[in-house]
Amino acid sequence: MRNIKMSIEYDGGRYQGWQRLGDSDKTIQGKIENILSEMTKTNIEIVGSGRTDAGTHAKGQVANFKTTSNLDLVAMRDYLNTYLPRDIIVKELEEVPERFHARYNVVGKKYSYYVWNTAVPSAFERNYSYHYPEQLDVDRMNEACSKLIGTHDFIGFSSLKKTKKSTVRTIDEITIHREGDLLNFTFIGEGFLYKMVRIIMGTLLEIGAGTKSPECIDAIFKSGVRSDAGMTVPSQGLFLDEVYYD
The missing domain is CATH 3.30.70.580 (Pseudouridine synthase I, catalytic domain, N-terminal subdomain)
Known part of the structure; x- marks a missing residue:
């Protein structure tokens, strides 16, 4: 076999x-x-x-x-x-080797999320990014990212209902890169909960737009309540870039 x-x-x-x-x-x-x-x-x-x-x-x-x-x-x-x-x-x-398992042997993943950040939508990027016209403060978002990095219980950033499985995850790196009107958010970590990246992204955008503060990250970790976090951004901006194995 x-x-x-x-x-x-x-x-x-x-x-x-x-x-x-x-x-x-x-x-x-x-x-x-x-x-x-x-x-x-x-x-x-x-x-x-x-x-x-x-x-x-x-x-x-x-x-x-x-x-x-x-x-x-x-x-x-x-x-x-x-x-x-x-x-x-x-x-x-x-x-x-026979023992290789694509899911059980994963040690990390890299995701990217793309935001088209200008007043006018793009006819070409519309299927591969989320159009968010509000002006964004990247420094505020980077401050929030620094709070997300590390090992935390991310249940407040997930659409999971009650679960007996651990909702503790480790994020190793989050970067934000702008090229013209396109913002690329990159997430690297050991694994991600259901809709976790999309909810983190919604929270970061609200922080960047000034409707939430970077300190809300600490509050969401403390409460573990989904409604304390931001919106769930649409799926078309999300890419699974890479899966890491030993």
Whole structure:
């Protein structure tokens, strides 16, 4: 039995997220599994590094699957890219040890969120960024970012309901880079809760616009209440850039 690691990029705009849904064929996982199963003439299930929400994009999603097929990896990749929709691309296939697991072996992830920050929307960036016309104070947002870095209970920055699982996560780095009217927020950490990046982003934008203070971060950590944080920004500005393994 071969264990194959996949590196994947996709435009998530017309999909209902990564995870296969029983009543829909509009998922990334479902599309890839269908083509793999046709290619190998067996039922293939793939394991992703994690779920991405409906509308979220990926430049570096990772998945793995097991197969008895003896097809060459390049031939597999080319077959997948021939028959997958044009907005899903398998960049690389790699044979890995049997124990490799795309989700359980993750040690970190990198996400980017893009904000089109000017009064006039962009016809070209509208599917890959969030148009936020308010003037933003980057110094205020950087002050808030410094409070987010480190190990904290991020339940107040999540859409999770009550859970027995730990909601403590570690963020190693947050950077903000402006290129013209486009702001790029980058998040690197061990892992992220459900909608955590999008809620942090909404909070940072409200801080940058002056409707919240940087000190609200401390208050949200203390209360753990979702409604104390900012809005959940739309998914089209979010990209999974990279997944890290040992």
